[in-house]
Amino acid sequence: MTDRHAWIAIGLIVAFGLQPRSSSAIQLLDLYDEGRFEVAVDRALAGGPEGLPTLARDVMKDGPGWIAQGGEVRAARRRLVAATFTIDLTHRAFDGFRTASSYQLSQAWLRESSSLRSLVEWACILLRTTPTSSPLEQKWFVASVQLIKEMQDEPFLYGDDRRSLWSPADPRRLQQLQADYGQALNHLAHASSRVPGDSRLRLAAAERYTFHESWVVQNKRELTPSEYEKLEIQGESLRRQMNWTGLGLSDPFPNGLSVQQATILSDAEMFGELAQARRDLSAVAGDAAIRARVSLHLGCIALCFSEHDVARRYFQNIAAWTSDPCLVYLGHFMEGRIDEEDGQRNDGETAYRAALQTIPSTQSATTALAALLARDGRVADAAALIDQSLGAEHDRLDPWIVGLGRGGCSEWPSLLASLRAGLRE
């Protein structure tokens, strides 16, 4: 290659290669159809979060034509290609929120990935237009529910927010949600209608009121049964007195509500939801396909209500019911935490070490075990553990970080892999 050619090549690279390219929706769908999944999603996101609304609009506009292009025989597959592309793209965009290295970028990804819900719902409607549901379509519905769980978009998933527990028939709120979400309300109901009786969808329904579980566990804000009973009475009395219909995280305190009263209402709501979650999860606890996950939830909720022995049993069962290292890790870790709280330090150490055997050098168990050892005066052992953890390569997120949030120990990677494999066949 001559110098001149080299400069032209560099110029072309600068002009087209380094600039975010806005591929047309059709090109992206073609790429995805060819099995070049990562390339398609990378290109779709190359324009950054700001490019997503336009892209979503283009896919919804051009997608039906692209699906019809292949004729009736190929339409079913193309529908699935388009639908899988939408949830793959949305998950990656939401990952942008979780992994962005600046606040502004993180918020932009959050805002724009939320705007993609209309695209996901478009795909949902696309699949629901066919009379029967294929196994691959069923996987799509399960994966889409997992995606929305991780996005923690309650109206999208459940058709309402958690306040419905306190105010089930507030027409103003429902009208507002209808205006904001359009058809993208209650995706779980849509999915369940296509995949009736699916264990993971049953679990998603039962997880509806688990929102506060991780916060209470992390902050060790446990209530004893008598404290909860007192809180329930105080909360109910205040709700009646104030004609209260649910506090909600963003509601301003109304005039006349003291901080103490607001705290009572907030705590009553939080623990009331956890009590409801326990009832919902107990109803699906017999389902073998999900019982490890249900046990993790029920153990955490039992811990929230200071029922340590009950919680310990749930956590101890997890390893027997699943081989998922994330769940097994959390079972051991939580057992260690209870043992430690109960003053059983040797048992706590054993449990934390079992967690570290499951996923070596993980930060959460390392820190908890190091603290336990240091309290026993074994500072050198604690330091050695910390050194080892800081020096290790971590190829996965700490289960403590992902596992106790909504969508914890996510099945998304395996669900997506399965969908992609199905499309390749």
Added chain:
Amino acid sequence: MVIAAAGFPVLLNVTSAEDLQQRPVFRAGTDVIVVHVTVLQKGTPQPGLIARDFELLDNGVHQEVELISQQRVPLDVSLVVDAGWRVTDEVRGTTIDEKRFTESIRDVANLLRPPDRLGLVRFRSDIREDLPLSTVPVEVHAEPIPAYWSALDDAVVQAMLRPSPPGRRHIIVVFTDGLDVGSVLTPLDVTSLVARCDAAVYVVLDRHRGARGMLSSSGNPVVVQMLRDVARETGGEVLSESDVPAALKKVLSSAEHGYVLTYVPQGATKAGWHEIKVTVTRPGSFDVRARRGYVWK
């Protein structure tokens, strides 16, 4: 030779001539307690004090102290930096600010001199060691850390539980906005572990960028109080400097003009927690900073 550095009985392993030159001469013995002390008057470090200017009470019992060094003790400076978006640009450590961040660390390293060591740990939900304690001058390359949760409590405890060798003064400087989301440990856990820490913990609290949303701009009050307690109990301080090198300069100025007192506990039961109280007996009002105690094992 065994020396107890503020409650941590450890083997003082003198291995080389360089070691001998670098380290102050510590009294040999099995039960020696080492206490690093900073004395300020109207915010200015006070040099020139001698052993009899200090009174040290160990669990309320007067102790005969030896002033082993008025010279500058080699420093181990562990920076613990919140790499999240809420911390000032200088310490953010993101791709965008990587150049400025690296410059800041270089400025910090320039404030130290061999055989001082500098280490850097940054955290969000992940705690990452970008630089293990290394003798200055050092080079730092900090990869971006995803802006997810903030495991402040865990990062502080990890730093506190990594002791420095005897003969060195360990200083931990925590840069934070005072918010913690997602730690395994609670603020109460952190304060309960202070007794196991041999370092002075300084906290640079960023109030300028403030938290958004429900929490106040000065961080979570419970977490901030924990940081104040940890700083006080370890003989450190809470600073509100937004400029990293300026904050470090202030910290190092205190540390450089410090005193190293040693004593063999007399008249007090050895086992368990020992409360230390150090005062200056000279006339005048002095701000004396030293760790508040140690656990004897």
